[in-house]
Amino acid sequence: MRLKIPLLFILILAGNIVGAQNRIQNLEKAFNNLMADEQAKHAITSLCVLDANTGKTLFAKNEQIGLATASTLKTITAATAFSILGKDFQFQTTLAYSGNITPDGTLKGNLIIIGSGDPTLGSWRYQNKENAVLTQWVTAIKSAGIKKIEGSIIGDDRILGTQTTPEGWVWQDIGNYYGAGTSGLSWRENQFDIHLRPGGSAASDVKIIKTVPETPYIQIVNELKTGSSGTGDRTYAFLPPYSNVAYLRGTWGMGIGKSGISVASPDPAFDCAYRLQDTLKRLGIPSNQQATTARLMALNDQPIPVVTQKINTISSPTLSEISYWFLKKSINLYGETLLKTIALKSGKTATTSKGAETEINYWAAKGIDKSALNIIDGSGLSPGDRITTSAMANILFQSQKESWFPDFYKGLPEYNGMKIKSGTINDVSAFAGYHTDNSGNKYIIVININNYSGSGINKKLFRVLDELK
Structure with a gap:
């Protein structure tokens, strides 16, 4: 007896296939437009899109070139921590x-x-x-x-x-809250606040109101000047690990809508x-x-x-809870601590380099090319990290098979209607994660641009990714 396949089903299936093909063709056009854009003239731009069900590469360009990842590296750190420490791990x-x-x-x-x-x-x-x-x-x-x-x-x-901060971190970052280093005994996410008040005119002195909590053992040298209205926060704290002298430099704009800055605890x-x-x-x-x-x-x-x-x-919250905030709010301290803890759990010295070595070896054992994973830190704050979009996409693909994946996925932020982790450092912008289109097709996406010029590049990256909706 022959099975009769309804004509309507065949037409729908054919339509979906054609639609998916058109979507990828449109994606390629949009990506080529991005590469031809003036902002990308001197940039390296990479995109890797996989079928989330099969792992098949649907579109890839420059996917084997190692690029600075910024905070998209946190997806690999979190996946490795889940794998080695376990989702119920607690400090x-x-x-x-x-x-x-x-x-x-x-x-x-x-x-x-x-x-x-x-x-x-x-x-x-x-x-x-x-x-x-x-x-x-x-x-x-x-x-x-x-x-x-x-x-x-x-x-x-x-x-x-x-050693609290990894080699390769930028001096301008280290004293600020997002540059807070690790400690065997961390406290309040290793940061404190400095409340500021702008002067009455541009270039006048900025006043320090207070620190929260009070830090009488730290001397603050205030070199801040008032910025003109609308310039906002252009303030940097220069406070090395274990130092007791902080220098505040830059400008604090008139009419700014926040009370002050957060600074890394030394x-x-x-x-x-x-x-x-x-x-x-x-x-x-x-x-x-x-x-x-x-x-x-x-x-x-x-x-x-x-x-x-x-x-x-x-006892700390579980790794699942920690990972949620690590990915959602991109907390660099968590990434650096997890990387060292991965090393410790694996019987190695709790250093950044040993954690990175453990992480690379773990994924190499699962088929990822070691040379595609040049990892300097756990957070992506180092501009020296170099990872291919292909390697990152394949790690995201493999992560779907794990029992901890729902907790990992839950922590990913939503940008442009997609569950993707963002990454931004100087002249680097990247996104990595997952998306399901209107027809139910599931994708793994990693897009990265290094050395672009100007501002507003994310809108142009989203125009490319919009072709997968």
């Missing part, structure tokens, strides 16, 4: 003490905050906000019977080493220990030595005290 931060507690409640020893690198500790995005963490610690300290400390508060930041572990010591002091639990860190103690050839008793442990 643990432990509060402990050394020495002993006398009958009158005197701790003859130190309080030690033992970090595991948790980049969310004290963050306003989760339950473990700054005040919530400090309250937990105070409760644990009181429950242990501690009323006075003859010792110090020590931030144990050893687990991720002393020593998050110290700030964390300092906040706990200050909180205890205000509650009548003094300590007779200044707050310090394991790094500072090692620098001064002081031994790190041995823990006598652990009194509190705080």
